[in-house]
Amino acid sequence: xxxxxxxxxxxxxxxxxxxxxxxxxxxxxxxxxxxxxxxxxxxxxxxxxxxxxxxxxxxxxxxxxxxxxxxxxxxxxxxxxxxxxxxxxxxxxxxxxxxxxxxxxxxxxxxxxxxxxxxxxxxxxxxxxxxxxxxxxxxxxxxxxxxxxxxxxxxxxxxxxxxxxxxxxxxxxxxxxxxxxxxxxxxxxxxxxxxxxxxxxxxxxxxxxxxxxxxxxxxxxxxxxxxxxxxxxxxxxxxxxxxxxxxxxxxxxxxxxxxxxxxxxxxxxxxxxxxxxxxxxxxxxxxxxxxxxxxxxxxxxxxxxxxxxxxxxxxxxxxxxxxxxxxxxxxxxxxxxxxx
Amino acid sequence: xxxxxxxxxxxxxxxxxxxxxxxxxxxxxxxxxxxxxxxxxxxxxxxxxxxxxxxxxxxxxxxxxxxxxxxxxxxxxxxxxxxxxxxxxxxxxxxxxxxxxxxxxxxxxxxxxxxxxxxxxxxxxxxxxxxxxxxxxxxxxxxxxxxxxxxxxxxxxxxxxxxx
Numbered sequence: 001x002x003x004x005x006x007x008x009x010x011x012x013x014x015x016x017x018x019x020x021x022x023x024x025x026x027x028x029x030x031x032x033x034x035x036x037x038x039x040x041x042x043x044x045x046x047x048x049x050x051x052x053x054x055x056x057x058x059x060x061x062x063x064x065x066x067x068x069x070x071x072x073x074x075x076x077x078x079x080x081x082x083x084x085x086x087x088x089x090x091x092x093x094x095x096x097x098x099x100x101x102x103x104x105x106x107x108x109x110x111x112x113x114x115x116x117x118x119x120x121x122x123x124x125x126x127x128x129x130x131x132x133x134x135x136x137x138x139x140x141x142x143x144x145x146x147x148x149x150x151x152x153x154x155x156x157x158x159x160x161x162x163x164x165x166x167x168x169x170x171x172x173x174x175x176x177x178x179x180x181x182x183x184x185x186x187x188x189x190x191x192x193x194x195x196x197x198x199x200x201x202x203x204x205x206x207x208x209x210x211x212x213x214x215x216x217x218x219x220x221x222x223x224x225x226x227x228x229x230x231x232x233x234x235x236x237x238x239x240x241x242x243x244x245x246x247x248x249x250x251x252x253x254x255x256x257x258x259x260x261x262x263x264x265x266x267x268x269x270x271x272x273x274x275x276x277x278x279x280x281x282x283x284x285x286x287x288x289x290x291x292x293x294x295x296x297x298x299x300x301x302x303x304x305x306x307x308x309x310x311x312x313x314x315x316x317x318x319x320x321x322x323x324x325x326x327x328x329x330x331x332x333x334x335x336x337x338x339x340x
Numbered sequence: 341x342x343x344x345x346x347x348x349x350x351x352x353x354x355x356x357x358x359x360x361x362x363x364x365x366x367x368x369x370x371x372x373x374x375x376x377x378x379x380x381x382x383x384x385x386x387x388x389x390x391x392x393x394x395x396x397x398x399x400x401x402x403x404x405x406x407x408x409x410x411x412x413x414x415x416x417x418x419x420x421x422x423x424x425x426x427x428x429x430x431x432x433x434x435x436x437x438x439x440x441x442x443x444x445x446x447x448x449x450x451x452x453x454x455x456x457x458x459x460x461x462x463x464x465x466x467x468x469x470x471x472x473x474x475x476x477x478x479x480x481x482x483x484x485x486x487x488x489x490x491x492x493x494x495x496x497x498x499x500x501x502x503x504x
Contacts, residue, residue, distance in 0.1 A: 003437045035436065036414040037454040041467060045453040073465055082467060086354045086453055088392075310475075329414055336413070 001147045001254065001264075001310075002043070004033040005319035006327045008142045014324045015137045022142050027228020031145035031255025033322060034131045036330050038146070040069045041079050043260075044129040045086040047150035050309035051125075052087060055152050059088040062152075063121025065095045066111055068104025068128045068259045069148075070177070070184075072097050083127070093121075101175060102224055103285030104128065105149070105259045110165055110291060112153035124153040130258035135183035136333060143227050145255030147315075149263035159301040160270060160279070164211045164294040168203035175286035186286075192230070195288050200224065200234045203290035204282045211294040215239040219277035222248030222265040224284035226256045247272055248281070253316040266295075268312035273297045346466055353468030356451060358429060360391035367391055369429035395451030396474065397425035404440045411457040419443040423471055437472040448474040 007030050012019015023029060034043070044067050052059055067079045080095035098104040098111075105128015112124025129148025134140025174195035177184035187195075200223060208214055215221075221244045223231035228251050235245045248265040251257075257264055262283040269279055279295040328334050349370075351357035358369035361384055366377045368388070375384035402421035405412070412418075419440040424430050435443050436454060449471040456466045 035454075037436065037456070037470070039455055039465075041465075042453050042455060049453070085350060086467065088355055332414075 001315040002032050002034040002038055003318075003320055004035060004327075004330065005030040005254075005321045006033050006324065007321065010321075010324050011142055011327075019142065022139070025229070026139075026143055027232070027252050028143050028255055029252050030319065030321070031143060032147055032257070032319065033327050033330055034146040036332075039073045039131050040067070040071050040129045040148070041073055041082045041086075043131065043146065043148040044069075044079065044083045044127045044150065047129065047148045048083060048087050048125060048127060051150045051152055053308045054305060055157070056305070057123060057152055057154075060092070062087075062089040062123045062125055063093050064112055064115050064124040065089060065093055066098050066108035066124070066126055068098040068100070068106070068108045068126070069130050070099055070101055070104065070258055071131045071133075072099070075179075089125075100289060101285035101287050102130075102226065102256075102258045102261060103283040103289060103291055105263045106281070106283035106291035106293070107285075109151060109153060109162075109293070110167070113162060113165065116153050116155060119155075122154060126151050126153060128259035128261075128263040130260055132256075132258045133183060133331060136328075138183070140184065140186065143251070143256040145257050146260075147254060147257035147264055148260040149267045151263065151266075157300055157303075158298055159304050160273075161296045161298055162293050163296055164207060165291065166203060166207040166210055167289060167291045168199050168206065169289035170199070172199070172286075172288035174288055191226075191286070195286060196224075196226065196230055196284055197234055197237065199288050199290040200282050200284050201237055203292045204238055204280065207280070207282075207292035207294055213278070213280075213294065215244070217278055218244060218280045220248055220269040220273060220279045221245055222262055222269055222279065222281040224262045224282065224290075225249060225251040225265065226261070226284075228252040248279075250312065250316055254319075264312060268316070270297070270301070271306070271311050271313065273301065275299045275301055343464055346464070353456070353466075354453070356393035356395055356425075356469055358391050358393055358427075359388040361388055363387075367393070367427040367429055369393055369425070369427075369431060391427075393425050393427050393429065393451075395425070395469070397423040397431070397449055397471070399435065399443060399445055399447040399449060399471075400424045400430065401445065402435065402443050404443075421447075421449075421471065423449055431469075434470045435472065436470050450474045 008023025009020040065084045072079045078097050084095045108126035112126045115121045127150045131146040132144045134144040174191040175186040221240045225231040247269045277297045282292045284290045352370045359371035360367045361375035399421045406417045408416045419435040421435045451469045452472040454470040456468045
C-alpha cells in the first residue's frame with residue numbers, strides 16, 4: 001500500500017464541489033495515492049515479497065504467477081514477468097497478466113486453484129493490484145486509489161482453505177476504458193443495479209446454494225468495494241450484518257484499489273480471523289462478472305508467522321496526507337515542458 | 341542507458357545480487373570477478389559465488405537533491421544516501437517514503453522495489469532497488485539469504501489434505 005493519502009474534501013476544494021459531502025456519499029474518507037516511482041509492478045512485487053517471507057516459501061517453487069490489474073504499466077509486456085524476476089521465481093514458471101476490470105485478481109486465484117488442484121504446480125501466485133485513475137473532476141477521482149495484495153495458493157500449510165468457488169458472468173457495459181484512453185468511462189447509475197448488485201448478489205446466492213451455507217454460516221464477508229456504500233448495501237441485501245462486514249471493508253480508509261480491493265479486504269480478515277471461521281468473498285469486475293469464494297480458516301493460521309510485514313490495519317490507519325497539487329504531480333496530471 | 345546494458349544488470353538492480361569470496365567471505369556489490377582482499381587474489385578469479393544481499397542497512401551519509409537530473413524532476417526534493425548494508429557493501433540509492441528532512445545518519449533502512457526511470461513516454465521502464473525506512477514490522481530476524489534457501493529440486497510430500 002502506498003504511503004500517501006488524499007481526502008475527498010481536498011479534491012473537492014480544487015474543483016469547487018463539496019468534497020466532504022461527496023466522500024460521505026461514497027463512504028470514502030481517504031484514498032491512497034502512489035508515489036511517482038510506484039506502479040502496479042512495484043506494488044505487486046512488494047506484496048509478493050512479503051507473502052513469500054511470511055509463508056517461508058522458496059520462490060523457485062512457484063510454478064505459476066498471475067497479476068490481475070487494469071493498470072498494467074505496459075500495454076504489451078507483462079507485469080507478471082517483472083514481478084517473477086524481482087522475487088526470484090524465474091525461469092521455471094508460467095506467468096501472465098489478467099484483466100477483468102476489478103476482478104482480475106480473483107480470476108487469478110481461480111486459475112491457480114485449477115493448476116494446484118491438478119498438481120501441475122506446487123505453488124501458484126495470484127496478485128490483484130492497481131494504480132487506477134479517475135479523470136480530474138469525475139466522480140471516480142474521489143475514490144480511485146492504489147494498492148495490491150498477493151496470495152500464494154498451494155496444498156501445504158494452508159491457512160485458508162477455499163472449499164468452493166463460483167462465478168457469474170454476463171456482457172454488461174457499466175465501466176470501460178478504450179485502448180489508448182487515459183481515463184475510464186462509466187455508465188453512471190447503470191454501474192449499480194444491473195451491474196454490481198445483480199452480479200454480486202446472484203454470485204453470492206448461487207455459491208451459498210452450492211456450498212449449503214447461508215449468511216449466518218460466515219464470520220466474515222468481503223465484497224468488492226468500489227466505494228464504501230455499495231458493499232454495505234449489497235451485504236444488507238444478502239442478509240449479512242455490520243459485524244460480519246467489519247474487517248472486509250477497507251475502502252473507506254484507502255479508497256477503491258480496483259483489482260486489489262476485495263483481496264486487501266480478505267487480507268485484513270485473515271489478519272484477525274480465527275481457526276474454524278468461515279469467510280465469504282465476492283469479487284466483482286465491470287463488464288461484468290463476479291467470483292465468489294467459500295473459505296474456511298484452518299488451524300494452521302495459529303502457526304502462521306506474521307512477524308514480518310505490515311498488518312493491513314496499519315496501512316488503513318497510517319499514511320501521509322498530501323494536497324491536491326502534490327497529488328496531481330504524483331499522478332502525472334500536470335503537462336510538463338517538452339511533452340507533445 | 342541501452343536496453344541491453346540495463347537488462348544485464350537486472351539481477352543486481354532487482355534482487356541486490358552481489359557475490360562472495362569463498363575464501364575470505366567478503367561480500368561484493370555489484371558483483372566482481374576477483375577478490376582484491378585475498379593475498380592470492382588471482383586464485384579467486386572465477387570462484388566468487390553469487391550472493392544476494394538482505395537489503396537491510398543503515399544510512400552512513402546522504403544529501404538532499406533539489407535540482408534533479410532529467411527524469412527525476414517529479415521526485416524532488418529527495419534524499420540520496422549511501423547505505424551500509426548488513427553484509428558490508430555500501431550502496432548509493434534514494435531513500436523514499438520519508439520526508440527528506442527526516443533522513444539522518446544511522447537511519448535503519450530496507451530495500452524496496454521501485455521504478456527507477458522511464459525511457460520517455462514510449463520506452464522501457466526501468467525498475468530496481470531504493471531504500472525505505474525500516475520499521476519494526478520489516479525487521480525479520482531470521483530472514484533467509486539466497487545462499488540459505490537453495491531451491492530443492494523435488495517437491496516435498498504433501499503435508500496436508502487441505503486444498504487452497
